[in-house]
Amino acid sequence: MLLIPCPFCGPRDESEFICGGPVRPPRPDPAQTSDADWTDWLIQAPNPVGPVQEHWWHARGCGVWLTLWRDTRSHEIVAGASDDG
Amino acid sequence: MTGKRLATGGRIDRNRPLRFTFDGRGYTGFAGDTLASALLANGVRTVARSFKYHRPRGVVTAGVEEPAALVELLGPDASGNRQATTVPLTEGLAARSVNCWPSPRFDLGAVVQLAARAIPAGFYYKTFKWPGWALYAPAIRRAAGLASAPDHPPQGVYETRHAHCDLLVAGAGPAGLMAALVAARAGLRVVLADEGVEAGGALLSRDLLIDGAPARDWVAAVVAELAAAPLVTHLQQASVWGYREHNYLMVTETAPDRPGLTARGWRVRAGHVITATGALERGIAFAENDRPGVMLAGSVQTYLHRNAVAPWRRAVVFTNNNSAYAAAADLAAAGIVVAAIIDSRDQVPEDARARVAGLPLRAGHVVTRVLGRAGLRGVCVASPDGAEARIDCDLLAVSGGWNPSVHLWSQARGTLRYDADLAAFLPDRAVENVTAAGAAAGALGLPDALASGAEVGARVAGLPAPAVPQASDLPYAITPLWQVAHPRGKAFVDLQNDVTVADVELALREGYADVELVKRYTTAGMGLDQGKTGNVTVIGTLAQAQGRAPGEVGTTTFRAPWTPVAFGAIAGQRDGPLALPWRETPVTRWNIDRGAMMYEAGARWRRPGYFPATPDEPMAEAIARECRAVRFGVGVYDGSPLAKFEIKGPDAAAFLDHLYTNRMSSLKPRRGRYGLMLTDDGLILDDGVCFRLDAARWLVSGSTGHAEALHRHLEYQRQTSRPGWRVFITPVTEQWANATICGPQARAVMQALGCDFDLSAQAFPFMQLREGHVAGLPARVLRVSFTGELSYEVNVAPRHLPALWQQVMGAGAPHGILPVGSEANHVLRVEKGFLSLAHEVDGTADPHDLGLGWVMAQAKPDHLGQRAVAIRRAGGGVRRELVGVIPEGDTPLPEGAPLTPGGQRVASEGFITACVRSVVQDRWLGLALLDNGHARHGETAHVRLQGGQVIPVRVAAPIHYDPEGERLRS
Numbered sequence A: 001m002l003l004i005p006c007p008f009c010g011p012r013d014e015s016e017f018i019c020g021g022p023v024r025p026p027r028p029d030p031a032q033t034s035d036a037d038w039t040d041w042l043i044q045a046p047n048p049v050g051p052v053q054e055h056w057w058h059a060r061g062c063g064v065w066l067t068l069w070r071d072t073r074s075h076e077i078v079a080g081a082s083d084d085g
Numbered sequence B: 001m002t003g004k005r006l007a008t009g010g011r012i013d014r015n016r017p018l019r020f021t022f023d024g025r026g027y028t029g030f031a032g033d034t035l036a037s038a039l040l041a042n043g044v045r046t047v048a049r050s051f052k053y054h055r056p057r058g059v060v061t062a063g064v065e066e067p068a069a070l071v072e073l074l075g076p077d078a079s080g081n082r083q084a085t086t087v088p089l090t091e092g093l094a095a096r097s098v099n100c101w102p103s104p105r106f107d108l109g110a111v112v113q114l115a116a117r118a119i120p121a122g123f124y125y126k127t128f129k130w131p132g133w134a135l136y137a138p139a140i141r142r143a144a145g146l147a148s149a150p151d152h153p154p155q156g157v158y159e160t161r162h163a164h165c166d167l168l169v170a171g172a173g174p175a176g177l178m179a180a181l182v183a184a185r186a187g188l189r190v191v192l193a194d195e196g197v198e199a200g201g202a203l204l205s206r207d208l209l210i211d212g213a214p215a216r217d218w219v220a221a222v223v224a225e226l227a228a229a230p231l232v233t234h235l236q237q238a239s240v241w242g243y244r245e246h247n248y249l250m251v252t253e254t255a256p257d258r259p260g261l262t263a264r265g266w267r268v269r270a271g272h273v274i275t276a277t278g279a280l281e282r283g284i285a286f287a288e289n290d291r292p293g294v295m296l297a298g299s300v301q302t303y304l305h306r307n308a309v310a311p312w313r314r315a316v317v318f319t320n321n322n323s324a325y326a327a328a329a330d331l332a333a334a335g336i337v338v339a340a341i342i343d344s345r346d347q348v349p350e351d352a353r354a355r356v357a358g359l360p361l362r363a364g365h366v367v368t369r370v371l372g373r374a375g376l377r378g379v380c381v382a383s384p385d386g387a388e389a390r391i392d393c394d395l396l397a398v399s400g401g402w403n404p405s406v407h408l409w410s411q412a413r414g415t416l417r418y419d420a421d422l423a424a425f426l427p428d429r430a431v432e433n434v435t436a437a438g439a440a441a442g443a444l445g446l447p448d449a450l451a452s453g454a455e456v457g458a459r460v461a462g463l464p465a466p467a468v469p470q471a472s473d474l475p476y477a478i479t480p481l482w483q484v485a486h487p488r489g490k491a492f493v494d495l496q497n498d499v500t501v502a503d504v505e506l507a508l509r510e511g512y513a514d515v516e517l518v519k520r521y522t523t524a525g526m527g528l529d530q531g532k533t534g535n536v537t538v539i540g541t542l543a544q545a546q547g548r549a550p551g552e553v554g555t556t557t558f559r560a561p562w563t564p565v566a567f568g569a570i571a572g573q574r575d576g577p578l579a580l581p582w583r584e585t586p587v588t589r590w591n592i593d594r595g596a597m598m599y600e601a602g603a604r605w606r607r608p609g610y611f612p613a614t615p616d617e618p619m620a621e622a623i624a625r626e627c628r629a630v631r632f633g634v635g636v637y638d639g640s641p642l643a644k645f646e647i648k649g650p651d652a653a654a655f656l657d658h659l660y661t662n663r664m665s666s667l668k669p670r671r672g673r674y675g676l677m678l679t680d681d682g683l684i685l686d687d688g689v690c691f692r693l694d695a696a697r698w699l700v701s702g703s704t705g706h707a708e709a710l711h712r713h714l715e716y717q718r719q720t721s722r723p724g725w726r727v728f729i730t731p732v733t734e735q736w737a738n739a740t741i742c743g744p745q746a747r748a749v750m751q752a753l754g755c756d757f758d759l760s761a762q763a764f765p766f767m768q769l770r771e772g773h774v775a776g777l778p779a780r781v782l783r784v785s786f787t788g789e790l791s792y793e794v795n796v797a798p799r800h801l802p803a804l805w806q807q808v809m810g811a812g813a814p815h816g817i818l819p820v821g822s823e824a825n826h827v828l829r830v831e832k833g834f835l836s837l838a839h840e841v842d843g844t845a846d847p848h849d850l851g852l853g854w855v856m857a858q859a860k861p862d863h864l865g866q867r868a869v870a871i872r873r874a875g876g877g878v879r880r881e882l883v884g885v886i887p888e889g890d891t892p893l894p895e896g897a898p899l900t901p902g903g904q905r906v907a908s909e910g911f912i913t914a915c916v917r918s919v920v921q922d923r924w925l926g927l928a929l930l931d932n933g934h935a936r937h938g939e940t941a942h943v944r945l946q947g948g949q950v951i952p953v954r955v956a957a958p959i960h961y962d963p964e965g966e967r968l969r970s
């Protein structure tokens, strides 16, 4: 049961959230992207051993879709680049 | 000593005798007994039969590590496979042994023993693999299973509590008490949880002094101080059995302080955790080491000191370490003859010798074999030169050393290291905020345990370690001995699963060299005791056989639960109707009162399936009646659970164009359109109608069961994909309840209800919306149709729906209005070829396959899923497309039945998605997904049923009624 830091609600139990999977690169412009690149973007989600940036939806809370960095080896939520930039 | 009980001492109340029955015979014990101690005190030696060989088994330990003494509790609190050592004795308790028929002393199943050679490790895997385990499992379970499952649901009352603390201390032995005390004095919020009946841990099993007084006095003083501390929660009979991520711990309290409560599950989020879980003694593998009367030495001390039970006359102690010397001294002090202390070490430390001065000690000797079958009669002892001698005894107290209880630590993914001096695995590096203390950290001795607890407790509090009370203990020293080789007899490493040294060696010979594989192949450690007394012996045996150090062999993975947990204690209050509560619309009650058969409509909403006119009206007739009402008269159904969202903001139109495959921005106010939403991988997420309420406000509807997935998708797109856009999404499913009036007479009913807007087809056509009043109630009316008939979806505030509903039934009465359930809705939509995502969409279908190519707005620059659909279709290949099917011979087609070429037994070319009894055609009609189906209208295809029966069907357009849609536009 992870303890997830919600920017609005503070640390909350994982059971209040739904995981949205790893954060992928920004959606490419389909008009400027080859079929191969588009397919890669679509199906190749990051799956590292170590820190991965993930989306979580605070479904039983404030409703925010937040991002965090979780170390897949330890479940530790670690510091990482913000997705705001 | 009087009989089998000591005259004084023990934590029992001799003034409170308790009567109980075991295998139908009556016995008496005392308050403070466990079932195991009471059985020992009554001279019951054989308590159970073993799992595989049906060997007689007795009590081996005094706690949660018990591998052998499994019983089945009877009566209202029936439960199977309980360890007699963990069942507190209560008045009237009734239990019976497992695996025994007709009794543990005379067991017909023991004939299996005669064929024991035929049941080596891996036997099940090798013998019963064809054609399938399921064929053999029932018979094997009957022959070799454990307790039978209770025949009634558990009667218990359970609750869950959540707690947050700075520090959770698991274990209230010397180290745990010390740590909790130091942290409590520092003002921390502490939860102290211990699985014992009372605090004290190993101190309750031994005769030790703290500050010159009996250790239990110190325990009592600490417990009293903790009880007075305002921020301390102290739980006994509370097992910390699960360690989840981020210091979230599962605790089950089996004797909570509330009358009537069976157990309480705690979920504790702790800033820091101290595992002061003590250590568990392990055995030594030698021939026939499972016979009743072979016990662990420390557990013998527990029975002497805690229960004042001493049913033995002559004991032999067998050890490879110092701790059993205290056990030998305690046995002698209790008046039991200690016939010999057999120590496998050539050199016995002087302080250990001094502890048993006057008792016969044989250094460098080993026990090779146990004599006696149902009851221990003696042991064979080998001297260093191999000469064997027999020593008579009725108790063999064994100590193979102590394993720090690292289970919780390891559940938290902390690493272990093997300590050669202690011959045990110790906590090494922590992953979570957790520290081990006391025996669990390798501090095997009272002074070290107290110091360790104080030090760790102070560290958590950010303070220097305080002074600790004075205590002394025999220092621990060990030279490991895992097994004693002997040509005859079985040497067990796991008594519960009947795993022997020979099984481990067989696994190695067959190539299972890894400890995890050995575990799975032999099942060692996979019983409900999780191998607490035997696992390290397995590792030691492996290490010895492979010429490696135990640290190189490593341990198997530790998983929750540490001790068995009742499902009820996990569920807590979430039982029965509270487990997954139903959602009810304002007219659910009306529907039930009307006699509806209630279904789940998705997302836990309860909606009527159909309304039998009389209790014995056949379902098919009720459904047909409701269908005819809608097709030829009028019906009404409760569409309230339909997912609804209001989308607003300056960028809402562009947002919807991005989400839907078709263009919604071109809609004029009060107009709507059917739409399809895809995910970016080109699969169908949901379908529904989208209405424009005004310039910047939209109403999006979706499937009942997809409400949350749709909400998640909308918010995900808004927040992560289009964060700069000014769009607001409000779920309004529960803000609008509705009565959907449908059928040729729907307009007449609306007119009778009274509306303050023009109802004519010209003024209020199909796919438009009006806001006004219906029957005097503020309403939002949508002309949408899921039945193919003229239809008005009258949305009102939920509090108004019961009143509206009554008026609809009244206004519709002259037209024979009927309430309509989801079964009739299903028939009507299949007749019309309307999609139901649960039926026609299977994760491969795209909009073109479903005949919805027209909603894929090609002119739109980009919408979710557009590119993926285009790429997939450009790849060519056969598509499975939606068609109508008309069974020849007018027989029903099972949903999901495969269509195969020519009806042959070959790979399918599609399947039936739905089949109903049409009221307009008075025959069976279906829908199917069929390879290249769009080009095959008019052909005959073949449904192949299980068993080979073939039903020819005519392929047709997926619309069986009113193909031009004149009725729904009327």
Ligand SMILES: [Zn+2]
Residues within 6 Å of the ligand: A006, A007, A008, A009, A010, A058, A061, A062, A063, A064
């Ligand atoms: Zn939140």
